Amino acid sequence: xxxxxxxxxxxxxxxxxxxxxxxxxxxxxxxxxxxxxxxxxxxxxxxxxxxxxxxxxxxxxxxxxxxxxxxxxxxxxxxxxxxxxxxxxxxxxxxxxxxxxxxxxxxxxxxxxxxxxxxxxxxxxxxxxxxxxxxxxxxxxxxxxxxxxxxxxxxxxxxxxxxxxxxxxxxxxxxxxxxxxxxxxxxxxxxxxxxxxxxxxxxxxxxxxxxxxxxxxxxxxxxxxxxxxxxxxxxxxxxxxxxxxxxxxxxxxxxxxxxxxxxxxxxxxxxxxxxxxxxxxxxxxxxxxxxxxxxxxxxxx
Amino acid sequence: xxxxxxxxxxxxxxxxxxxxxxxxxxxxxxxxxxxxxxxxxxxxxxxxxxxxxxxxxxxxxxxxxxxxxxxxxxxxxxxxxxxxxxxxxxxxxxxxxxxxxxxxxxxxxxxxxxxxxxxxxxxxxxxxxxxxxxxxxxxxxxxxxxxxxxxxxxxxxxxxxxxxxxxxxxxxxxxxxxxxxxxxxxxxxxxxxxxxxxxxxxxxxxxxxxxxxxxxxxxxxxxxxxxxxxxxxxxxxxxxxxxxxxxxxxxxxxxxxxxxxxx
Numbered sequence: 001x002x003x004x005x006x007x008x009x010x011x012x013x014x015x016x017x018x019x020x021x022x023x024x025x026x027x028x029x030x031x032x033x034x035x036x037x038x039x040x041x042x043x044x045x046x047x048x049x050x051x052x053x054x055x056x057x058x059x060x061x062x063x064x065x066x067x068x069x070x071x072x073x074x075x076x077x078x079x080x081x082x083x084x085x086x087x088x089x090x091x092x093x094x095x096x097x098x099x100x101x102x103x104x105x106x107x108x109x110x111x112x113x114x115x116x117x118x119x120x121x122x123x124x125x126x127x128x129x130x131x132x133x134x135x136x137x138x139x140x141x142x143x144x145x146x147x148x149x150x151x152x153x154x155x156x157x158x159x160x161x162x163x164x165x166x167x168x169x170x171x172x173x174x175x176x177x178x179x180x181x182x183x184x185x186x187x188x189x190x191x192x193x194x195x196x197x198x199x200x201x202x203x204x205x206x207x208x209x210x211x212x213x214x215x216x217x218x219x220x221x222x223x224x225x226x227x228x229x230x231x232x233x234x235x236x237x238x239x240x241x242x243x244x245x246x247x248x249x250x251x252x253x254x255x256x257x258x259x260x261x262x263x264x265x266x267x268x269x270x271x272x273x274x275x276x277x278x279x280x281x282x283x284x285x286x287x288x289x290x291x292x293x294x295x296x297x298x299x300x301x
Numbered sequence: 302x303x304x305x306x307x308x309x310x311x312x313x314x315x316x317x318x319x320x321x322x323x324x325x326x327x328x329x330x331x332x333x334x335x336x337x338x339x340x341x342x343x344x345x346x347x348x349x350x351x352x353x354x355x356x357x358x359x360x361x362x363x364x365x366x367x368x369x370x371x372x373x374x375x376x377x378x379x380x381x382x383x384x385x386x387x388x389x390x391x392x393x394x395x396x397x398x399x400x401x402x403x404x405x406x407x408x409x410x411x412x413x414x415x416x417x418x419x420x421x422x423x424x425x426x427x428x429x430x431x432x433x434x435x436x437x438x439x440x441x442x443x444x445x446x447x448x449x450x451x452x453x454x455x456x457x458x459x460x461x462x463x464x465x466x467x468x469x470x471x472x473x474x475x476x477x478x479x480x481x482x483x484x485x486x487x488x489x490x491x492x493x494x495x496x497x498x499x500x501x502x503x504x505x506x507x508x509x510x511x512x513x514x515x516x517x518x519x520x521x522x523x524x525x526x527x528x529x530x531x532x533x534x535x536x537x538x539x540x541x542x543x544x545x546x547x548x549x550x551x552x553x554x555x556x557x558x559x560x561x562x563x564x
Contacts, residue, residue: 198387201357204375206401206455216400220391 023204084267094273103253103275109249110241110252111279113169117176118237125181125233126226130218137300139189150182154240158247168248174240180233181242191225194216227291234287238280303330304491305354309363311348323349325475325517327363329510331459336485336492338502340550341512347495350512351463354493355381367458377405380452386444388436389550393460394447395432398422401455423447424452425484442473449481453488464496466501475534478505486531497556503546504532511553521558524549 061078062196082087087094092104132138147279154175161174195218203217219226245254253272312324323346331337343348352358354365356375361515364371367378382402388397398419406415423429426446431439436447445465452460465481466474482505486493496502502509513521527548529538537543 046508068513196387198383198385199389201375201381201383202387202389204357205379205381207376208404210523214402217389220389223391 024208030163050058077271081267081270084265085271088268089273101251103256103272106251106253106256107275107279109250110245110254113172113252114176114234114237114241114283117173117241117266118234120173120181120234121177121181121184121237122230124177125184125229126188128181129185129229130192130214130222132185132220133189133192133218140266143186143189143223146182146185151187154179154236155243155247158244163250168250172244172248172252172274175240175244176237180237183232184229185226187229187232188222191222194225195221221284223295224291227287227295231287231291234283235280238276238283242276303366303517304333304335304365304368305331305362305493307350307363308351308366308388310345310350310360310365312358312360313361313476321397322517323515324353325405325519329523330460331493332490333491334489335508336494336506337508337510338494338496338506339510339512340496340499340502341518341553342514344556345515345518346510347512347518348463350480350494351381354459355379355461356361357381364438367433368376373400374498377401377455378458379461379462380455381463382445382452382465384447384467384469386448387443388444388447388451390436393435393503394423394435394439395419395430397447398451398454399437402452405455421455422450425453425487426450426480442469442477444490445477447478449484453484453490460492462492464495474501481528482530482532499547499550502538502550503543504534509546511550511558513558520555557564 014054024163065077065079067073068075068080082089088103090106092102094102094223121217132142157175158171159180161171161178162168165171165174199217200220203213210215241252242254242257245252249255249258253276259268260266307327307329310324310327311322313320327350331336339347339350349358353360354378356365356372359373364373366372371378374418388394390402399415400423402410402415402422404417406418417538420429420432424434426449428443428446430448431443431447436444439447442479445468449465452553462481466477469477484490485505494502494505507526509524510520511522511524511527524546526542528540528546529543
């Protein structure tokens, strides 16, 4: 057992002889500590992911600064934005007056609308998707309509919803709803249609009733598809809310951009864009994260 | 009166204007506690036959009687062990078995009794140790054991096995065959098994139903296997009755009803 390492290496190189019993060689025990074993590789992995984007952002800012520094430039440079909109960047949650509030509050107002509109779209979309996924005739009848409807741009719905609701807030929510529901319906339907016949047979033998079948077989089996639809849907909602708020007014982040444009505060618009981008990214990641947890079982087979 | 009776079962598949007759005039009776294998070449409609008994497919003519009552929809009284296990991947091993138990015994057994019954059935197939694992975390043989436990836990009147060992390697298959044999010995349930493995059929069953080639497959011959239970794989290898039965089935399959490609 305690053969010197060098000797084992030479005997391993020699032709294997069937007569000699196999010896288990214990490698010298590693003397590396927690720092070199766990901490450093993790830090390195983190650095590999974080440093390149930081460098790229710095580069973009530098080029932007150079391009927009000369007098007469139409757009503000990063340093200009910092001077103009420092209060918006530094403190997202200040309240200085009824229309002079931090961008964090505005984003929250918009998120509230998205939550209601997207929440409704999720529930209705999954139920409708389940129905048309189950029924060949519902599929044949409704699918062409959905395929046409989903290509209508979100803002085209706004005049109709304003006319119907006669109020800006429900109209904005309706635009979110109608924009995000199509990918949810279509993906759910595809997921339901792709439920393996095996699972249907199991449900039939066990005699699950339609409601149990929906909760115990359909939803978990179609979950990966459903979450793909939800992820596309949340992205579309965030696209639609900004556009809708620009036209309906009120407190949201979309209206803020419109207001800033009307009062020629270009720097504020850039800050608002950064907020919108970051929030959209976070929303996407949240839905993806929930999806990963919820579909842990369904994907593995 | 026969326990399970297939009465003049015909099956015709219709697609558009073309009709193909798969099964023709199948008559079969299975007594309580019997172990019947159905063997035939692939494509002869033996899986269709099992699906008709399970109620997953409707017979075109004739019907299936269980204890004198016609059955034409699926139900837990004819639980199926599927060829590819068909465990629900998002449920644990325990929950897969529990799903059926809750439906079948929801009104007759208390919560604690159902829990105990699930564990009892997992114990029968020696899978208690993996009860909290998901199907993706256990081997193919283990999945099939859980599939058997799920079916047994519904206390079926007839246990239907659809090529249950087809997807397993030879060693696992032999091990699982022994388990199924022991379970049949212990529970004395009525079993109908589809197989294409001659040794498996002779080893496990009391009767072997041999199907002719399709289309319009019929029951060609029914062979009794007069070997006493419990049977031991190794001792049977040289047993003259075993060898004779095996010979009969081989002759049927490879001489009289040789599989013809694209027949």
